[in-house]
Amino acid sequence: QVQLAESVGGSVNSGGSLRLSCTGSGYTYSAFTMGWFRQAPGKEREGIAAIFSYGTPTYADSVKGRFTISRDATKNTVFLQMNSLKPEDSAMYYCVSSSLRQTHSTWLRPDEYDSWGQGTQVTVSS
Numbered sequence: 001q002v003q004l005a006e007s008v009g010g011s012v013n014s015g016g017s018l019r020l021s022c023t024g025s026g027y028t029y030s031a032f033t034m035g036w037f038r039q040a041p042g043k044e045r046e047g048i049a050a051i052f053s054y055g056t057p058t059y060a061d062s063v064k065g066r067f068t069i070s071r072d073a074t075k076n077t078v079f080l081q082m083n084s085l086k087p088e089d090s091a092m093y094y095c096v097s098s099s100l101r102q103t104h105s106t107w108l109r110p111d112e113y114d115s116w117g118q119g120t121q122v123t124v125s126s
Contacts, residue, residue: 001026002024002025002026002027002032002097002099002114002115003024003025003026003115004022004023004024004095004096004097004115004116004117005022005023005024005025005117005118006020006021006022006093006094006095006117006118006119006120007019007020007021007022007120008120009093009120009121009122009123010122010123011122011123011124011125012085012123012124012125013124013125013126014085014086014087014124014125014126015084015085016085016124017081017082017083017084017085018082018085018122019079019080019081019082020036020079020080020082020093020095020120020122021077021078021079021080022034022036022077022078022079022080022095022117023075023076023077024076024077024078024095024097024115025076027097027099032053032097032098032099033050033051033052033053033097033098033100033101033102033107033113034050034051034069034071034078034095034096034097034098035047035048035049035050035051035069035078035095035096035097035098035107035113036048036049036050036069036078036080036093036094036095036096037093037094037096037110037113037116038089038091038092038093038094038122039091039092039094040088040090040091040092043091045094045110046060046062046091047060047107047108047109047110048060048062048063048067049063049067049069049080050069050102050107051069051070051071051078052102052103052107053101053102055071057069057070058104058107060108063082063089066082066083066084066085067080067081067082067083068080068081068083069081078095080093082122085122085124086124087124087125087126088124089122089124090122090123090124091121091122092119092120092121092122093119093120093121093122094116094117094118094119094120095116095117096110096113096115096116096117097113097114097115098112098113098114098115099114100112100114
């Protein structure tokens with residue numbers, strides 16, 4: 001059974017930075033697509049970044065150029081570096097993994113991911 005454990009989020013002022021991490025267990029890490037979704041109150045769950053099993057990262061337009069996803073295969077950990085944060089980035093952030101091969105046309109679909117972390121809150125103040 002795949003388990004994902006996210007680091008604690010936090011609160012920052014607009015323009016600040018935060019780094020989230022997610023450590024997985026119970027699977028062959030390198031074979032999975034890992035990613036991050038977020039959900040703000042009253043809004044739909046939104047895919048923001050993923051890193052495919054072959055190492056290529058991809059981003060939603062809303063975070064491109066500000067967020068960076070990376071992975072440390074030796075520690076079964078994926079990171080999300082968030083810079084130039086905006087109040088609209090405030091949300092619950094979820095680490096996800098998929099045992100299915102993902103592509104640039106599928107990775108944004110929540111139902112493509114079979115494991116989800118419990119979520120960690122990120123709050124950005126103006």
